[in-house]
Amino acid sequence: MAEAAAVGAESLSSGQARAARAVLGQLVLPGEELLLPEHEDAEGPGGAGERPLRLSPAPRSRVRVVCGPGLRRCGERLLVTKCGRLRHKEPGGGGGGVYWVDSQQKRYVPVKGDHVIGIVTAKSGDTFKVDVGGSEPASLSYLAFEGATKRNRPNVQVGDLIYGQFVVANKDMEPEMVCIDSCGRANGMGVIGQDGLLFKVTLGLIRKLLAPDCEIIQEVGKLYPLEIVFGMNGRIWVKAKTIQQTLILANIFEACEHMTTEQRRQIFSRLAES
Amino acid sequence: MKETPLSNCERRFLLRAIEEKKRLDGRQTYDYRSIRISFGTDYGCCIVELGKTRVLGQVSCELVSPKLNRATEGILFFNLELSQMAAPAFEPSRQSDLLVKLNRLLERCLRNSKCIDTESLCVVAGEKVWQIRVDLHLLNHDGNIIDAASIAAIVALCHFRRPDVSVQGNEVTLYTPEERDPVPLSIHHMPICASFAFFQQGTYLLVDPNEREERVMDGLLVIAMNKHREICTIQSSGGIMLLKDQVLRCTKIAGVKVAEITELIQKALENDRKVRKEGGKCGFAESIANQRITAFKMEKAPIDTSDVGEKAEEIIAEAEPPSEVVCNPVLRTPGTAQVGEGIENSWGDLGDSEKEDEDGDSDEAAVLDGLKMDTGIEISNHGNQDAPIVLSDSEEEEMIILDPDKYMKKVRTQTISTKQAAVPSKRPTKKRKKKRAVD
Numbered sequence: 001m002a003e004a005a006a007v008g009a010e011s012l013s014s015g016q017a018r019a020a021r022a023v024l025g026q027l028v029l030p031g032e033e034l035l036l037p038e039h040e041d042a043e044g045p046g047g048a049g050e051r052p053l054r055l056s057p058a059p060r061s062r063v064r065v066v067c068g069p070g071l072r073r074c075g076e077r078l079l080v081t082k083c084g085r086l087r088h089k090e091p092g093g094g095g096g097g098v099y100w101v102d103s104q105q106k107r108y109v110p111v112k113g114d115h116v117i118g119i120v121t122a123k124s125g126d127t128f129k130v131d132v133g134g135s136e137p138a139s140l141s142y143l144a145f146e147g148a149t150k151r152n153r154p155n156v157q158v159g160d161l162i163y164g165q166f167v168v169a170n171k172d173m174e175p176e177m178v179c180i181d182s183c184g185r186a187n188g189m190g191v192i193g194q195d196g197l198l199f200k201v202t203l204g205l206i207r208k209l210l211a212p213d214c215e216i217i218q219e220v221g222k223l224y225p226l227e228i229v230f231g232m233n234g235r236i237w238v239k240a241k242t243i244q245q246t247l248i249l250a251n252i253f254e255a256c257e258h259m260t261t262e263q264r265r266q267i268f269s270r271l272a273e274s
Numbered sequence: 275m276k277e278t279p280l281s282n283c284e285r286r287f288l289l290r291a292i293e294e295k296k297r298l299d300g301r302q303t304y305d306y307r308s309i310r311i312s313f314g315t316d317y318g319c320c321i322v323e324l325g326k327t328r329v330l331g332q333v334s335c336e337l338v339s340p341k342l343n344r345a346t347e348g349i350l351f352f353n354l355e356l357s358q359m360a361a362p363a364f365e366p367s368r369q370s371d372l373l374v375k376l377n378r379l380l381e382r383c384l385r386n387s388k389c390i391d392t393e394s395l396c397v398v399a400g401e402k403v404w405q406i407r408v409d410l411h412l413l414n415h416d417g418n419i420i421d422a423a424s425i426a427a428i429v430a431l432c433h434f435r436r437p438d439v440s441v442q443g444n445e446v447t448l449y450t451p452e453e454r455d456p457v458p459l460s461i462h463h464m465p466i467c468a469s470f471a472f473f474q475q476g477t478y479l480l481v482d483p484n485e486r487e488e489r490v491m492d493g494l495l496v497i498a499m500n501k502h503r504e505i506c507t508i509q510s511s512g513g514i515m516l517l518k519d520q521v522l523r524c525t526k527i528a529g530v531k532v533a534e535i536t537e538l539i540q541k542a543l544e545n546d547r548k549v550r551k552e553g554g555k556c557g558f559a560e561s562i563a564n565q566r567i568t569a570f571k572m573e574k575a576p577i578d579t580s581d582v583g584e585k586a587e588e589i590i591a592e593a594e595p596p597s598e599v600v601c602n603p604v605l606r607t608p609g610t611a612q613v614g615e616g617i618e619n620s621w622g623d624l625g626d627s628e629k630e631d632e633d634g635d636s637d638e639a640a641v642l643d644g645l646k647m648d649t650g651i652e653i654s655n656h657g658n659q660d661a662p663i664v665l666s667d668s669e670e671e672e673m674i675i676l677d678p679d680k681y682m683k684k685v686r687t688q689t690i691s692t693k694q695a696a697v698p699s700k701r702p703t704k705k706r707k708k709k710r711a712v713d
Contacts, residue, residue, distance in 0.1 A: 196287065
């Protein structure tokens with residue numbers, strides 16, 4: 001951490017943009033500028049002064065780069081807007097892939113396509129108001145459930161938990177959720193059962209848990225049989241056979257935030273024995 | 275912002291857990307969360323943490339004229355504030371019911387119990403008395419504000435020292451801390467609140483409810499007591515009917531808890547006194563442990579810090595003496611000035627290129643000379659267009675696009691197409707998110 005911070009401070013003080021490739025997995029700070037690989041040669045360290053002046057942009061092969069959370073486009077560079085570690089995903093075929101900043105936060109900002117857990121706060125006309133932890137409640141049409149028609153309304157009460165997906169999420173409009181996919185199937189979404197416990201963790205932990213081969217999930221699965229739902233808004237719903245087991249699971253997930261892999265393995269082995 | 279609503283399933287789960295004598299954080303029915311008391315560098319400033327609930331207490335004093343009907347008594351003033359930082363649901367500048375209730379309870383607990391000798395706060399009868407003001411700020415809300423606030427108030431009052439005064443004839447002299455040691459307030463006893471939450475019409479009882487437990491409780495009983503087991507205040511809210519036995523049992527529990535807390539407070543005060551006497555470091559900055567932020571951290575790089583101090587001194591000793599310090603302010607451009615040594619003011623440069631070409635030229639030329647650029651002066655003359663390569667500090671300069679129309683279109687198409695590209699790639703991962711029933 002100290003090393004990364006030192007690098008960050010150095011680059012900020014010199015005011016020079018670093019190459020995005022060079023800082024992958026390292027700490028970046030808001031306000032920092034990053035160079036994309038195709039500009040590195042021209043504008044890289046040292047070369048900044050000697051570049052000949054051009055009146056029009058040179059015919060350069062444009063590579064498509066996706067700018068993920070925590071980054072913003074700034075001319076031909078990337079501007080960092082969040083503090084965290086820079087990540088990159090190689091593209092499937094051609095292009096520059098996806099860059100994003102893996103940051104640690106608790107406040108959720110709705111993103112289109114995210115699967116979240118919401119709490120129904122009101123029924124108004126033909127929509128439900130759902131609290132998702134964002135700055136304003138999302139709306140959910142009663143027709144956006146599998147098999148729902150004008151006559152056949154879904155049975156949703158105020159206070160119920162909803163697992164759904166955002167179809168509209170931008171800064172100017174009220175976010176909108178649905179509980180069906182594009183084929184009209186529920187696909188696991190809908191009202192979550194009446195039992196179980198809902199709790200909140202940080203958004204970083206949720207992303208870690210949802211990673212394709214997350215160790216924590218596999219280890220937890222060996223402990224007890226359980227049902228679990230992760231919302232990208234930091235909410236986790238968990239249900240095990242007994243109250244005691246559910247409480248243990250909830251506490252494990254909350255503690256995972258601050259545990260190293262070693263500590264976690266110790267705790268799991270201790271739990272498995274008892 | 276609105277409060278996050280409590281879902282039905284949480285409510286049901288909490289009540290069922292309470293029936294099974296289990297709590298979310300693994301505590302027993304009569305357990306308090308861990309209490310931590312830390313002091314600021316000044317007297318009369320403390321932070322009390324009760325689990326994740328956190329209250330800052332600050333005491334201040336002032337010489338004022340007394341109330342007419344109480345000419346020989348000092349004035350005590352309590353104020354609790356619920357800042358929005360504690361929980362997004364608290365609205366600033368609005369006296370909520372909760373806030374009024376808490377403030378009233380605090381006053382009853384601390385002022386009406388006469389725990390502070392107000393007569394000793396009198397300087398000249400009928401003319402000058404001390405007004406002691408206790409400000410409490412809730413920094414984080416995780417339930418049971420009143421217990422944390424009452425502890426913070428009494429700790430801050432115990433820790434506080436007022437300046438010494440002397441009266442000679444009609445003359446009142448106020449001594450600074452350097453002239454005479456400030457004097458502590460005289461405190462008769464320490465009233466501390468203990469909260470009891472009742473569930474299912476009083477069937478179940480929990481001590482020190484946290485935020486979620488407070489939201490499902492039916493009623494609350496607050497007992498303020500001192501370590502001599504004298505009840506200072508008792509308040510029941512929520513409209514539940516309590517039996518005589520229940521109240522008696524609660525007072526017994528409160529007696530035990532208050533004794534424990536009082537002991538803890540005295541230990542904390544004693545520690546602080548010792549540290550101050552020895553001239554050690556005190557204050558919030560010292561008492562904050564190196565907290566773990568998260569497990570997503572980088573591996574630590576081994577750094578040898580054994581002789582850092584010597585090395586630093588060596589460097590200082592070897593370094594050249596600082597260049598001459600300019601005592602008079604230097605006017606670079608109108609509206610900016612520079613005093614002393616240091617880096618040249620870069621704010622001035624920015625203004626230059628926009629407002630005054632002549633001044634700007636000389637300044638920028640100097641910069642360019644440093645870089646040994648031949649084309650330098652030309653560039654700086656019609657600064658804004660080509661400058662970004664040389665003077666890459668200014669954001670404005672970078673935003674100039676040479677071929678705006680074309681460029682903008684490209685930008686737009688690019689962003690749209692990237693979104694489309696992003697969607698299908700996410701799809702396979704989505705299926706995984708829902709309900710893994712693992713056996």
